[in-house]
Amino acid sequence: MAMMTMIQAINDAMRVEMERDENIIVLGEDVGVNGGVFRATDGLQKQFGKDRVFDTPLAESGIVGTAVAMAALGMRPIAEVQFGGFVYECMDQICTQAARLRFRTGGRFQVPMVIRTPYGGGAKTPEMHADSFEAYFMHTPGIKVVFPSTPYDAKGLLIAAIRDNDPVLFYENMPLYRSVRQEVPEEAYVVPIGKANVVKEGADVTVIAYGNMVRLSEQAIAQVEKERGVTVELIDLRTISPLDMDTIFDSVDKTGRVVVVHEAIRTGGVGAEIIARINEERILKLEAPCVRVTAPDTPYPPALVEDKWLPSKGRIVAGIKKVLDF
Numbered sequence: 001m002a003m004m005t006m007i008q009a010i011n012d013a014m015r016v017e018m019e020r021d022e023n024i025i026v027l028g029e030d031v032g033v034n035g036g037v038f039r040a041t042d043g044l045q046k047q048f049g050k051d052r053v054f055d056t057p058l059a060e061s062g063i064v065g066t067a068v069a070m071a072a073l074g075m076r077p078i079a080e081v082q083f084g085g086f087v088y089e090c091m092d093q094i095c096t097q098a099a100r101l102r103f104r105t106g107g108r109f110q111v112p113m114v115i116r117t118p119y120g121g122g123a124k125t126p127e128m129h130a131d132s133f134e135a136y137f138m139h140t141p142g143i144k145v146v147f148p149s150t151p152y153d154a155k156g157l158l159i160a161a162i163r164d165n166d167p168v169l170f171y172e173n174m175p176l177y178r179s180v181r182q183e184v185p186e187e188a189y190v191v192p193i194g195k196a197n198v199v200k201e202g203a204d205v206t207v208i209a210y211g212n213m214v215r216l217s218e219q220a221i222a223q224v225e226k227e228r229g230v231t232v233e234l235i236d237l238r239t240i241s242p243l244d245m246d247t248i249f250d251s252v253d254k255t256g257r258v259v260v261v262h263e264a265i266r267t268g269g270v271g272a273e274i275i276a277r278i279n280e281e282r283i284l285k286l287e288a289p290c291v292r293v294t295a296p297d298t299p300y301p302p303a304l305v306e307d308k309w310l311p312s313k314g315r316i317v318a319g320i321k322k323v324l325d326f
Helices: 006-020 045-049 058-070 086-098 134-138 151-163 211-227 245-255 270-285 302-309 313-324
Strands: 002-004 024-028 053-055 074-079 114-119 144-146 166-173 182-184 197-200 205-209 233-234 239-240 258-265 291-295
Touching: 002 006, 002 211, 002 270, 006 024, 006 045, 006 151, 006 166, 045 053, 058 074, 086 114, 086 134, 114 239, 134 144, 134 166, 134 258, 134 270, 144 151, 151 166, 151 182, 151 270, 166 182, 182 258, 197 211, 205 211, 205 245, 211 233, 211 258, 211 313, 233 245, 245 270, 258 313, 270 291, 291 313
Parallel strands: 024 053, 024 074, 074 114, 114 166, 144 166, 205 233, 205 258, 258 291
Antiparallel strands: 002 182, 144 239, 197 233
């Protein structure tokens, strides 16, 4: 075991998989000599050479389009889109090409590729850098969408994504890159895609979150439990497509109260889908209407006010108390 930050765990996942399989390549803007804008690919070009780790022009559509072709022809590319807000530039390549190719060809072609991209508020980035656009891809059949919240999960989920025969969009939260250290195995291991993690068990309320909102929810839960004498269950989704509804339903059956937390905007988001499915399958188990704690329905704001725009510990506390007091 080694103590790793999330960025180190992500780098290590790519390293061990590239050592295992020569068909794995890394491409993107500044991923080679510079090691990526956050140094996620640091040292990989030196170890594996310019044929397997290479810089591309500043064209996200070209990066992802190239990766789709490589994957269809037997490679396993890892494409980096430098910031989550840049995915608009490659929506066609992701949603029309990567996500549909296996379906379109009746299984003749597969697209085993990973698209890594940083996202998340709190890093005070310029416009179009921190946005959470995951709902677009949750709405796209054929692509898996992954959100690690810890270094351990980041390495295991990225290895699982690299080995998957379908395209995987791998979201990496910028504030989590270096703020948390955790023991991580130095060898390869897999955290299954599509399996949520019950971070903390509880009996009175279920809180569902992913990415950096897991850590924030832990802080809010500690406060509510101290003030109210209740126990709150916390589920880290890890993956939003596919959703692990079995774990969610088991928790709802136990607690009867649900709060969903995400930093993407409210309307049409992950929380709306989860609550819709709970209402369809478990409405008679609920003791209170489900609550969403999200960002408001506006464009991502300037850095000076993003802390007021993002979900806060206080807003999560209020959401938990709302379902408790119903």
